[in-house]
Amino acid sequence: MSYKRSTLMQERMEQNRKIILQSARDLIAQGGFKDAQIQAIAERAGVSSGLVYRYFENKSQVLIEVLSDAITHEIGILFSIAKSELDPVQKLDKAVTTFVKRAMNRPQLAYSLMFEPVDPELEHERFRSKERIKQSITQILDEGKQQGVFHFRDLNTAAQCVVATMTYVVVEPLNPSQEVDFDEEYRDNFVQQISEFCVKAIQVV
Incomplete structure (x- = not known):
């Protein structure tokens, strides 16, 4: 049971990471790096800025x-x-x-x-x-x-x-x-x- 929970958690973390990166890519494609601010990335990904910082330092x-x-x-x-x-x-x-x-x-x-x-x-x-x-x-x-x-x-x-x-x-x-x-x-x-x-x-x- 613990192994299954760990696997599901890992999958969720990977999914969050992919969503954040795709959101950043979409923002860059629309307006360049200047538009890909952490807050904007988080809003587009539907997550909090704090969650973005859990995966990336900056x-x-x-x-x-x-x-x-x-x-x-x-x-x-x-x-x-x-x-x-x-x-x-x-x-x-x-x-x-x-x-x-x-x-x-x-x-x-x-x-x-x-x-x-x-x-x-x-x-x-x-x-x-x-x-x-x-x-x-x-x-x-x-x-x-x-x-x-x-x-x-x-x-x-x-x-x-x-x-x-x-x-x-x-x-x-x-x-x-x-x-x-x-x-x-x-x-x-x-x-x-x-x-x-x-x-x-x-x-x-």
């Missing part, structure tokens, strides 16, 4: 976990592409287009997670996230070089350049202050140009 810890969870999901997609049966050129094209399209589908969330000014602790988590993205791109580029379809001097530098392109290039269209209204045609052309740039920069011709 707002930064909540936001770091939201960022980590979001990036982990994106990295899973990128590694799935890297391990697919596509050839290296197709893999790089798909990795870049998929990442950028997904960012543009949730502009406010993507902008906040990648660019919105944050405290040093959260900025450090951003750096770690980009390193993890780079690992998936490195795998694709290494395979391409071994097959003779990619050429570059240094694998790490080439991967950094690709990641920098596929992330920072979207800062302008995603920036809420720019009020860019991109329709499907604009988005598709924008994404295609980014992908072509990345592939042609290292492709053997």
Whole structure:
């Protein structure tokens, strides 16, 4: 009986944690990190601020976990592409287009997670996230070089350049202050140009 009670308590705690994180993510997607205050997170989750503090020491810890969870999901997609049966050129094209399209589908969330000014602790988590993205791109580029379809001097530098392109290039269209209204045609052309740039920069011709 004690074991069952303990299991139910653990499940309830996990559920509370998930609700808090989802509420924080929803607020970020609507108005950025500035809107994801502890009180607002608690109200959206239907819990007290005190309960939020039972799971997280402060707002930064909540936001770091939201960022980590979001990036982990994106990295899973990128590694799935890297391990697919596509050839290296197709893999790089798909990795870049998929990442950028997904960012543009949730502009406010993507902008906040990648660019919105944050405290040093959260900025450090951003750096770690980009390193993890780079690992998936490195795998694709290494395979391409071994097959003779990619050429570059240094694998790490080439991967950094690709990641920098596929992330920072979207800062302008995603920036809420720019009020860019991109329709499907604009988005598709924008994404295609980014992908072509990345592939042609290292492709053997």
